[in-house]
Amino acid sequence: MALTPVTNQTPGFTAAVSAASGAFAGMFVGTSQGSGLMGAVIGAILLALIGLIASKMTEKERPVRMVLLAAFIAAGFALGGLPGAVVGALFGWFFGWFAFWIATSKYRAHLPPYLTPGQVLWHYSFRVICGVIFVFLITPILVVMPLSFNAQDFFTFTPEMLRFEAEGYSLKHYRDFFSNDQWQSALRNSLLIAPAATLLSVGFGTLAAIGLSQPHVPFRRAIMAILISPMIVPLIISAAGMYFFYSRIGLQGTYFGVVLAHAALGIPFVIITVTATLVGFDRSLTRAAANMGADPVTTFFRVQMPLILPGVISGGLFAFITSFDEVVVVLFVGSAGQKTLPWQMFTGLREQISPTILAVATILVVISIALLTTVEMLRRRSERLRGITPS
Secondary structure, three states, X not given: OOOOOXXXXXXXXXXXXXXXXXXXXXXXXXXXXXXXXXXXXXXXXXXXXXXXXXXXXXXXXXXXXXXXXXXXXXXXXXXXXXXXXXXHHHHXXXXXXXXXXXXXXXXXXXXXXXXXXXXXHHHHHHHXXXXXHHHHHHHHHHHHHHHOOEOOOOOOOOHHHHOOOXXXXXXXXXXXXXXXXXXXXXXXXXXXXXXHHHHHHHHHHHHHHHHHOOOOOOOXXXXXXXHOHHHHOOHHHHHHHHHHHHHHHXXXXXXXXXXXXXXHHHHHHHHHHHXXXXXXXXXXXXXXXXXXXXXXXXXXXXXXXXXXXXXXXXXXXXXXXXHHHOOHHHHHHOOHHHOOHHHHHHHHHHHOOXXXXXXXXXXXXXXXXXXXXXXXXXXXXXXXXXXXXXX
16 A cells, blocks of 8 residues: 655644643753743743744755754753753754654654544654653663762762763772772672572573473463462562571571572573473474484483573573572571672662762663673574564
8 A cells, every 4th residue: 555645734733743842841951940830831932933944944954953953052052051052952953853753744654544643643642651651760770870980979960070071070989899898799799699590590490491381281370370479479578488498497698598599589580481482382393303213301402402592591691680680688598798799789878878889880780781682682583593583
């Protein structure tokens, strides 16, 4: 079906939509200046004018956008110096693009022509809602990361940082992390506990997933519910239960006890990812290997394991992240000798507020992003191997 040609929108529609977006952005800018209502009103009026200009000058999009960008940069610099100019450049680029995107009806270019205006509105409203939720969740991380480079021992942005002056930034907190004995001891404990817990989680979780994927296993739904319960039960309840159980069998305060506790928390992630991989597994391959004389162990390592390996590695990465970032369980079942990195961060927040915590948090965020990126790459590889997506 051919798409309808892109036509220009009426000036009133473009101005109204632009004004709504300007009011939304102006509310946040005005709130930071002490008056959210005034910011919303000014933003709505300003963007309505930009929308009218865009609808009247659609054939001169590039020069108009350049003028708007320069105007926003100049206004931002006049109000807030260099930081204001940076924010002004972002606002000028986005709202210049947005006004012409609406004015030229480009927002409908990639949508089916039969959609009603209400359906088009919901199509983009849903994406805006998801974007707002994403920004709400990611903002704390975006605040912590620049603060880790603060040259002062503060948890707030200093005037030098806000002015983007070089003397306002430093790597002193990162140097403190890599030179402080307490932080390095906690890092060593985390690097000893997390890999061991991950190996146990991967081993037990993979075997459990393969076993529970067999249709002849009795009560497999009930067993699956029990095995993934550590993911569902509140962590404080699991930690308290482990504490009372470990204290009776002599594992309380031992390295092996902490590893077992973290392995129990990681096993559900391995079971879920491996089970999802086994959904598309062709069981005729294992039967063919058995007919060719392969024993069950050979069949597993030579036939089954290569195909489910992306799911196994993904589950292992999730188990590693769970163990490396966990603090509640280790507080209950560990001792001072097993103080991990999250435990040290918790202690630092409660007893002595040190900005080094921000540097450690930034390092953990970077590690988590790297691991999750690896998980996504493995997921796509698994889909290609199973024929879900083209290679």
